[in-house]
Amino acid sequence: MTISNWKKTALVALASVGALVATVGSAFAAAPKIDSGDTAWMITSSALVLLMTIPGLALFYAGMVRRKNVLATMAQSFGATCVITVLWMVIGYSIAFTPNPDASWNQFIGGFGYLFLKPMGLNAVSPLAPTIPESVYMCFQMTFAIITPALIAGALADRMKFSAFLWFMALWLLLVYCPIAHWVWGGGWLGSAGALDYAGGTVVHLNAGTAGLITCLVLGKRIGYGNENMAPHNLVLSIIGASLLWVGWFGFNAGSAVTANVNAGMAAAATQIATAAASLGWMAAEWIVAKKPSVLGMISGAVAGLVAITPASGFVDPTGALIIGVAAGVVCYISAVWMKKLFGYDDALDAWGVHGVGGALGAMLTGAFASNAINSAAHGWLIDGNFGQMWIQLEDVGGTFIYCAVVTFIILKVIDMIIGLRVSPEVEVEGLDINLHGETVHG
Numbered sequence: 001m002t003i004s005n006w007k008k009t010a011l012v013a014l015a016s017v018g019a020l021v022a023t024v025g026s027a028f029a030a031a032p033k034i035d036s037g038d039t040a041w042m043i044t045s046s047a048l049v050l051l052m053t054i055p056g057l058a059l060f061y062a063g064m065v066r067r068k069n070v071l072a073t074m075a076q077s078f079g080a081t082c083v084i085t086v087l088w089m090v091i092g093y094s095i096a097f098t099p100n101p102d103a104s105w106n107q108f109i110g111g112f113g114y115l116f117l118k119p120m121g122l123n124a125v126s127p128l129a130p131t132i133p134e135s136v137y138m139c140f141q142m143t144f145a146i147i148t149p150a151l152i153a154g155a156l157a158d159r160m161k162f163s164a165f166l167w168f169m170a171l172w173l174l175l176v177y178c179p180i181a182h183w184v185w186g187g188g189w190l191g192s193a194g195a196l197d198y199a200g201g202t203v204v205h206l207n208a209g210t211a212g213l214i215t216c217l218v219l220g221k222r223i224g225y226g227n228e229n230m231a232p233h234n235l236v237l238s239i240i241g242a243s244l245l246w247v248g249w250f251g252f253n254a255g256s257a258v259t260a261n262v263n264a265g266m267a268a269a270a271t272q273i274a275t276a277a278a279s280l281g282w283m284a285a286e287w288i289v290a291k292k293p294s295v296l297g298m299i300s301g302a303v304a305g306l307v308a309i310t311p312a313s314g315f316v317d318p319t320g321a322l323i324i325g326v327a328a329g330v331v332c333y334i335s336a337v338w339m340k341k342l343f344g345y346d347d348a349l350d351a352w353g354v355h356g357v358g359g360a361l362g363a364m365l366t367g368a369f370a371s372n373a374i375n376s377a378a379h380g381w382l383i384d385g386n387f388g389q390m391w392i393q394l395e396d397v398g399g400t401f402i403y404c405a406v407v408t409f410i411i412l413k414v415i416d417m418i419i420g421l422r423v424s425p426e427v428e429v430e431g432l433d434i435n436l437h438g439e440t441v442h443g
Helices: 003-030 036-062 067-097 136-156 164-185 187-192 203-217 235-257 262-290 296-310 318-343 353-370 388-418 425-430 432-438
Strands: none
Touching: 036 067, 036 136, 036 235, 067 136, 067 164, 067 432, 136 164, 136 203, 136 235, 136 353, 164 187, 164 203, 164 388, 164 432, 187 388, 203 296, 203 353, 203 388, 235 262, 235 296, 262 296, 262 318, 296 318, 296 353, 318 353, 353 388, 425 432
């Protein structure tokens, strides 16, 4: 071989080695890298969201029922947390957040490849959250799955069997929550269509509120409703619960950025502004109508603001958050106070009036005030001149409401046929605490 040929061979070899090094380097650069800051923030957010259910929601609801049903109400939040945690590990996460091998079915439900979380190793990451361990992402989404069904308890307070409640939580999680979560966040048809739901306006709140409305209609009114005094027995508990919900909601909304970045910061700011504005909005409306601003109204308004800003928190600026908050306070006051009286349904703790109406309102106003200046995925109407986003948001609201209402009704009827939904009149009058759990708040 001549010297010239040796040179050519050496150059070819060097070029090949260079190409190999570039390819390997590119592969390493493209590989997901777990970020310690993101991971720390998401573990914190998961703990904050869990705090919203126990003790937050448990105290919030327990303070608003009569004394004879306090423990039964708190047991619902605690029991739901336990049942849903296990089911989420066994199958819930898999069908909500992992791809279905059949692309056509993936529009509606995830796959079964993650049953019992078996493929989830220490270093596994989800394509939905590539900078944190998948175990952390799974836990974060688990806390959402826990609080959503637990919210329904506000509509069925004082009259549902605990056994029926646990069966309802389990079936509703798998047949309603998981499919809708997949539709919006897991690669399903609503997310693919461009629906904007940053942290769960429809997936969590409209979903739970709709189920609450159907449940209270199926169960019927409490004995003595409209005639007996059913005022909250201890609003101090409810204020503490509402305060814990407010604090925990920063994990709910800011955590939905799934990273410790500027989006998380803006979501936190929007959350605080909307919550305060909604409380003032409800307070003002009640002050005008009832002549006194009640403490129950103040905390209900705050929760309404938290609900309404949930889908919008990562898409709107502070001005949008302020407007959404005021609107939520006034509209949810009308819904929880006037609409319930007008139609005569017994939504005991206003699950529909606050979560259903607030979630739907927030989802629609997200389309109105979402701004490209905040998030590149947002294409708002009033801000960016895109009316089409409003139609997509309406599809999100309508699809969630119809599917949830129909399937919830079927689940309730099946449970009622098999074990019965409602306690006996004697148990209801005497109280659920002593009859269902053999305990009272007095020991």
